Amino acid sequence: MGAALPVKVADIAKACGVSPATVSLVLKGSPLVNAKTREKVEAEIKRSGYVYNRAAANLRKQVSTVVALIINDLANPFFAEFASGVDNYLAQRGFVTLLGHSGESVERQAQVLNSLVQHSPVGIILSPAEHTEAEDLTMLNRNLPVLVFNREVPGSWNFLGLDNQTGAEKACQHLLHLGHQQIVFVGGHADSPSCSQRRAGYARAMQLAGKKEYQRFFESAPTKRGGFECASQILEHLADQTPSGFVCYNDAVALGVCQALANKRIRVGWQASVVGFDDIQEAGDHFPPLTTMTTSPKALGERAAEMIFKIRPDTVLHEIVPVELMIRQSTGPK
Amino acid sequence: MGAALPVKVADIAKACGVSPATVSLVLKGSPLVNAKTREKVEAEIKRSGYVYNRAAANLRKQVSTVVALIINDLANPFFAEFASGVDNYLAQRGFVTLLGHSGESVERQAQVLNSLVQHSPVGIILSPAEHTEAEDLTMLNRNLPVLVFNREVPGSWNFLGLDNQTGAEKACQHLLHLGHQQIVFVGGHADSPSCSQRRAGYARAMQLAGKKEYQRFFESAPTKRGGFECASQILEHLADQTPSGFVCYNDAVALGVCQALANKRIRVGWQASVVGFDDIQEAGDHFPPLTTMTTSPKALGERAAEMIFKIRPDTVLHEIVPVELMIRQSTGPK
DNA sequence: ATCCTTTTTTAAATCGATTTAAATGCTAGG
DNA sequence: CCTAGCATTTAAATCGATTTAAAAAAGGAT
Numbered sequence: 001m002g003a004a005l006p007v008k009v010a011d012i013a014k015a016c017g018v019s020p021a022t023v024s025l026v027l028k029g030s031p032l033v034n035a036k037t038r039e040k041v042e043a044e045i046k047r048s049g050y051v052y053n054r055a056a057a058n059l060r061k062q063v064s065t066v067v068a069l070i071i072n073d074l075a076n077p078f079f080a081e082f083a084s085g086v087d088n089y090l091a092q093r094g095f096v097t098l099l100g101h102s103g104e105s106v107e108r109q110a111q112v113l114n115s116l117v118q119h120s121p122v123g124i125i126l127s128p129a130e131h132t133e134a135e136d137l138t139m140l141n142r143n144l145p146v147l148v149f150n151r152e153v154p155g156s157w158n159f160l161g162l163d164n165q166t167g168a169e170k171a172c173q174h175l176l177h178l179g180h181q182q183i184v185f186v187g188g189h190a191d192s193p194s195c196s197q198r199r200a201g202y203a204r205a206m207q208l209a210g211k212k213e214y215q216r217f218f219e220s221a222p223t224k225r226g227g228f229e230c231a232s233q234i235l236e237h238l239a240d241q242t243p244s245g246f247v248c249y250n251d252a253v254a255l256g257v258c259q260a261l262a263n264k265r266i267r268v269g270w271q272a273s274v275v276g277f278d279d280i281q282e283a284g285d286h287f288p289p290l291t292t293m294t295t296s297p298k299a300l301g302e303r304a305a306e307m308i309f310k311i312r313p314d315t316v317l318h319e320i321v322p323v324e325l326m327i328r329q330s331t332g333p334k
Numbered sequence: 335m336g337a338a339l340p341v342k343v344a345d346i347a348k349a350c351g352v353s354p355a356t357v358s359l360v361l362k363g364s365p366l367v368n369a370k371t372r373e374k375v376e377a378e379i380k381r382s383g384y385v386y387n388r389a390a391a392n393l394r395k396q397v398s399t400v401v402a403l404i405i406n407d408l409a410n411p412f413f414a415e416f417a418s419g420v421d422n423y424l425a426q427r428g429f430v431t432l433l434g435h436s437g438e439s440v441e442r443q444a445q446v447l448n449s450l451v452q453h454s455p456v457g458i459i460l461s462p463a464e465h466t467e468a469e470d471l472t473m474l475n476r477n478l479p480v481l482v483f484n485r486e487v488p489g490s491w492n493f494l495g496l497d498n499q500t501g502a503e504k505a506c507q508h509l510l511h512l513g514h515q516q517i518v519f520v521g522g523h524a525d526s527p528s529c530s531q532r533r534a535g536y537a538r539a540m541q542l543a544g545k546k547e548y549q550r551f552f553e554s555a556p557t558k559r560g561g562f563e564c565a566s567q568i569l570e571h572l573a574d575q576t577p578s579g580f581v582c583y584n585d586a587v588a589l590g591v592c593q594a595l596a597n598k599r600i601r602v603g604w605q606a607s608v609v610g611f612d613d614i615q616e617a618g619d620h621f622p623p624l625t626t627m628t629t630s631p632k633a634l635g636e637r638a639a640e641m642i643f644k645i646r647p648d649t650v651l652h653e654i655v656p657v658e659l660m661i662r663q664s665t666g667p668k
Numbered sequence: 669a670t671c672c673t674t675t676t677t678t679a680a681a682t683c684g685a686t687t688t689a690a691a692t693g694c695t696a697g698g
Numbered sequence: 699c700c701t702a703g704c705a706t707t708t709a710a711a712t713c714g715a716t717t718t719a720a721a722a723a724a725g726g727a728t
């Protein structure tokens with residue numbers, strides 16, 4: 001039935017006894033073509049199962065309908081939801097997402113970037129791998145719009161990120177208002193910018209509350225397992241003076257902390273309070289639902305995609321999205 | 335510094351005093367060009383910051399380096415990990431992932447597919463939205479390789495899926511061997527093929543064990559919250575005759591069930607046993623780590639990508655991947 | 669009919685890279 | 699000094715669609 005070889009504009013032109021130029025005008029919906037001709041051409045387009053070749057058209061038109069998206073860790077729901085937000089927005093505007101996954105490896109990220117720029121994207125949204133340096137991004141030509149997401153990278157990049165410091169400060173204040181005295185900060189790698197920002201927010205809240213001397217920081221992988229192991233150790237070693245408030249690096253860590261507490265028969269939301277960060281889907285689905293700092297990752301993705309089209313060569317965008325306290329049941333009065 | 339306009343092969347040719355053909359040969363690494371010439375051209379390529387235009391090259395070469403991937407729900411870790419597996423494999427082979435997200439909407443899926451096919455992908459990996467029918471996929475009737483993943487769609491499609499029935503049967507047998515008497519099946523929508531297959535496996539195991547009369551099916555959203563709510567009700571209504579074994583539709587549901595049990599102070603792995611399905615990342619990170627039916631979603635993604643290149647016009651691939659029992663601590667002897 | 673508009677249609681150039689077939693330059697043998 | 703044979707280089711066509719500038723057709727007025 002359908003032609004074995006892909007149908008081209010020229011084929012349609014021939015079948016209709018018109019020129020390729022006319023067919024192109026029809027495809028474009030131009031008012032220049034005669035109604036009868038248009039009808040004939042459109043019928044043939046449908047009949048032949050013609051598929052528009054956007055690559056060829058874009059080449060000639062000198063435009064692109066592609067946006068590249070590089071994600072550091074898709075298995076992390078925060079980034080997966082972000083990606084879905086990006087794609088949603090782009091699809092609405094008739095663009096398409098070219099996905100790359102770095103798996104937190106700077107080398108792979110470089111390979112992926114090199115491969116993606118060759119597809120002439122309109123712009124690049126990069127959620128960088130850990131420890132990405134300016135020299136890892138040299139393949140990014142200066143007049144290609146690049147938006148760095150979530151983690152700052154040395155150099156002047158268009159950036160979209162969260163207000164980590166204020167967020168963690170609010171999180172800690174929330175626990176302070178509930179009457180908690182011994183509050184610790186759990187999780188994340190101290191050398192990651194987002195972690196140090198969140199730590200700073202916690203520190204500020206503690207200081208303003210006159211609790212500077214109690215500050216405690218614990219390091220862990222930014223995962224559920226990391227949070228679980230870290231909190232388990234805390235509970236063992238600080239057995240005599242167990243903290244009752246846990247400000248966590250992110251939701252994954254917070255969920256791990258909750259499990260460590262549950263494991264020790266400490267009721268989260270009653271005997272201890274836990275605050276997360278990110279508001280991933282699971283935060284709300286968890287039991288008890290997690291109090292956390294929220295900015296929908298999906299909304300962030302949509303915003304990132306929107307920003308790509310606002311980037312201009314002469315200025316640098318730098319948007320810090322406020323995060324809000326979402327009070328659920330993992331926190332309660334002391 | 336860098337040219338304002340993108341550098342083309344012709345520019346490099348001019349700068350080196352050679353023809354575009356020679357530059358092309360250099361790019362290709364052809365042994366035809368003289369060593370000195372090659373050196374000169376390569377220096378200019380580096381100096382000018384030339385970026386290869388793959389769209390133009392692919393058009394001329396009549397090839398594609400793109401594979402389209404349409405995912406029904408990226409917020410679900412199972413599919414997000416699958417996507418990362420696809421991209422990993424493709425990147426290794428020098429291909430690139432064009433991502434589309436349907437959000438379980440058949441209409442959006444159609445739009446996304448229409449948009450993606452215009453980018454002439456080598457093939458399409460489709461993890462279909464719920465209730466996708468043959469007529470929703472009419473835009474795919476070229477001889478374009480299509481691989482349907484995870485959910486069967488009416489019609490003859492190349493398919494990669496899990497052995498749901500045998501998997502659930504093994505899961506249930508595991509609980510039977512541990513000595514559990516009252517085993518229920520929790521979660522999923524009965525009208526989804528994968529759910530009915532898993533139910534059938536559970537039913538078979540129960541029947542073979544002579545427990546046909548005890549079979550119990552409970553329906554819920556295939557999410558953590560769904561599992562939690564469903565199990566909470568079970569525990570309430572069957573209070574007198576609480577089941578001790580839970581075969582769950584998937585890991586998300588299983589995690590919800592675990593929480594409902596923990597909530598009732600029933601120790602998972604001791605007083606009750608829970609088996610999941612999928613082995614998502616979190617299954618292993620959970621406490622207690624979840625016994626589940628495993629086929630790494632990432633490995634599945636890699637396999638799917640591999641299969642795309644094996645599809646031939648005259649045959650239909652249909653691969654059902656066995657799932658294996660991964661015993662962790664959410665199950666134990668009665 | 670003729671000339672001038674206005675409407676439709678189209679030939680040909682173009683986007684950037686590749687490839688074929690042919691041309692050029694070189695060396696060695698006669 | 700010529701030429702066969704080899705190593706390099708290149709002019710020109712090509713992929714599929716768009717666009718410009720110009721031609722062809724249709725319609726209207728005189």
